[in-house]
Amino acid sequence: MEIGSKLKRLRIKNNLTQEELADRCELSKGFISQIERDLASPSISTLFDILQCMGTDLKEFFNDETDEEIVFREEDIFVKENKDDKNIINWLVPNSQKNIMEPIIIELLPNGTSYVDTPHEGEEFGYVLSGNISVFVGSKEYKAKKNECFYYKANQPHFIKNRGKSKATVLWVCTPPNF
16 A cells, blocks of 8 residues: 555645654654655554644544545536547546546547547447447447447447537447546
8 A cells, every 4th residue: 555645645634744744743854755755664653653643543544435426517527629530538537547437428520430449358338319320349330329329348449430410429438447
């Protein structure tokens, strides 16, 4: 476990500088800096003292329960436009690459395409919100239109393409994260 970054977050949450924390713990600022960058490991008793100076204990510090964010809002969405492929990708959940699945909304302009993804472990699901698309899995092409969905194992090259004359929009979920 990398305790350095966790200690740094706790120090900042407590509005302490490295020097203030070091003074409280009777340690050097340099040692606190090394611990936070995981260049040095404190003994259990030193870690206990550091945590005590920040109003917590070992049990609470090593408890990995965090407030899980459940609802994501419009301002959380990260958007990337690819003019060459004529697509716009909207990442709906920030940092979703650390999760088991990754949802996006991809907008494909006429003749727009997603990138060709190489075979990988996992599965992919898409729901066509508007327009008409072609889903390519291996050497096969499948058509899907508004209110239809697709689902496949990602063990062959795969991508989607808008063969229509108007924009197509697809909610696409990949596991593991791959976009």
